[in-house]
Amino acid sequence: MSQDVADIAAAALPLRSEDDLDPLLERIGGSRIVLIGEATHGTSEFYRWRAALTRRLIAERGFSFVAVEGDWPDCHAVHCAVSGAAGSPEDPAEALRGFHRWPRWMWANAEVADFVRWLRAHNTARPGQQPVGFHGLDVYSLQDSLQSVLDYLREHAPEHVDTALAAFRCFEPYGEDPTAGPLVPLSCRQEVVALLRAVRERREQQSRDGLAPGFVAEQNAAVAEGAERYYRTMLGGGGDSWNVRDEHMVDTLDRLLQAYGTGAVVWEHNTHIGDAGATPMVSAGMTNVGRLVRERYGEGDAVLVGMGSYEGEVIAGRRWGATPQRFPVRPARPGSAEALMHEAVSGDDALFVFPPEQHQPDWQQQTLDHRAIGVVYGTEGGGYVPSVLGRRYDAFLHLDRTRALEPLHERETTAEEAETYPSGV
Template sequence: MSTHDEVRELAGPLRSEADLDPLIERIGDARIVAVGEASHGTHEYYSWRAALTRRLIEERGFHVVAVEGDWPDCYRVNRSVRLRPGADEDPRDALDSFARWPTWMWANDDVVDFCRWLRGVNAARPEEQRVGFYGIDVYSLWESMHGLVEWLRQHEPEHVDTAVQALACFEPFGEDGAEYAFASRLAPTSCEQAAVDLLRSLCEERGLQEADGSPPAHDPEARFAAEQNAAVVVDAERYYRAMIRGSAESWNVRDVHMADTLDRLLAHSDDGTRPPKAVVWEHNTHIGDARATDMADAGMTNVGQLLRERHGADDVVLVGLGGYRGGVIAGESWGAQMARMPVPPARPGSLEALLHEAVGEDALFVVPRQDRPDWLARRLDHRAIGVVYRPEREKWGNYVPTVLGERYDAFLYLEDTAPLQPLHLERADEHVPAPAHAV
């Protein structure tokens, strides 16, 4: 049998949500489903990811959606979709407030549609069974610090001094991660200890409450959010210091933080009445197992690898998405205004070119557990478009060597794609984080 015949034999149709049935069956009772995307600016990736997530929530009891976004911004969305008191009645308002570049990743029509649907589902459920929407990324050092100080002033004033001291350590750097990173490289001290002390004080307070059996003095969900903001401060400080060294370390700090945050979310949502289950939305470079790419050779791990190592392959399903040609929203450089860009046909010899030649239409591939065809074990270039993209570099860049059958448990292939629709243009006063990796 030829390679093209092997590809066609494994390909399933991908025209409607019902065509996801083989993937739902493959997921089975797994507690974590991580769904990727080949770019942060493609409508079809977002719509198919949302379609799969809707089915997992309705049919398999998933109740956490964790995304590659900042904790403070996404927590405002979480409050909206869970109908919390004082929250935005329309999730669009929460998403439209996103102010860290690239805003289009989450402030777009596809995410609005999903979050409005999620709010409607949650409205029919008791509060303790509502599905949450959380950001697990690490960039929001200052936003998390300010949010934490505000919460402590209202609920635990005895910890305010510790938080203010930590904030004062960072303030001279003007909320600029790069400036802080350069300064910490040149100076013998950093703000690391202040951040760690802050998190420790919160954890010790919770430990004391749990030890004496006293009921929580305030909303457990809000306190969990405060603790997570403190954890972001600790890891973001480490991330920015590692970033300046220009190695794989900053990538690993970021992905370990995201995996740790997911574990905390699973533990927090475990009320003993149902198995905690989470869907993760991130770029393929975070979702697909790094050991099946050249990332491992560079000393990099990622969320997909960490999930398999921590929870076992049977409890984790990794789903990749990719396309042959179309369009995308991206920036020409870090911090640049967003633009609609063409995505040319995938270069010859790539994974996407093979699927185009063999199938030529949208298709679902579920990786067999045994007796895999040879093409799934072959290392092929697999397109990866970040928030920075230059189509003219397609001949030598924008691809990650990938063994598909080891990197993912399933793959959604799309023949043609279109740019997503942002809620707003990038604003002049928005925050641009210091770059380390543009995905």
């Protein structure tokens, strides 16, 4: 056994039940932002352990909302369902079934359905208290967000409807096709900026309740503004479009924290929540959610939790827009972080809570290959991101052999959307 493997074995904590998350809860302490990652968007155990940690943060630490790598309008329907809003379905899984942008399985799956049902029951048991929310952070949903703003203004501020219609009509010929980004007139950006200004002015005149219709409309207007920038920069190459997307997600998180005033749990891919400064992303001029949150809130107020596996299976598409399939997750590359952990824990699951940098063993400070699988399953299934685990995360869940999650839909829609590095994360 190598020294690194021996050190990994010494650092491994058991991970068999939710009670085994106690050391991680202790590490989180009084931090008010916990970011929980995943190495794939199609692995059951990642979703279930993430939900287990989130349940404890909500029930025991009073965390007030979950923010996910999903579209604002679709996730708002789930938020209404878990909050028991009038007209929403009693079963929040019905709201998940309403997701329509590929890949629907990323949120419309049995694992998330179990969690949002628990969340509704938790909120129902606390009448008179602010419900724990469920919100989307992502920059997509341009057309849906524009339509939502238009509907809001028709009801609450008809004097601004013309502004919304101008933005809607500007983008209407291009739909949500990201390849049209360079073709969209520059005037479209002016239209969405004017729309965002109009909605914000309207909100300033109303209650500061962050979950009021005005807040929802403002966020949809911000999505439209962010989507315009994202699509315009995407085909320019480099990390600009990635940065636009992640900056938008953190800006949305900022607004939610201002509205709720207490703790946030963020669910995204490892490539978003693991600090980009511990990977080659930063040398390519790219940032990400984890790095931005640490910069804005300080490392003491944010805890970054990664997850990975050695082998198993995953739900993914063979290409963008394809019907999801179960694919193998092959045994991890020799010498990778996952392979070393597999050897150290003899095939068991394990929790690693990283100490402060000055107390970290060598393996936590080395650059190791670290697997990342997106929603598109390529020839090798996924790639590896060289990472210094002790700086990229504050803790890590190694789930040695994993299973594919269970989608709620048998087939996917074929609507195109922008692929993101690496392979749709």
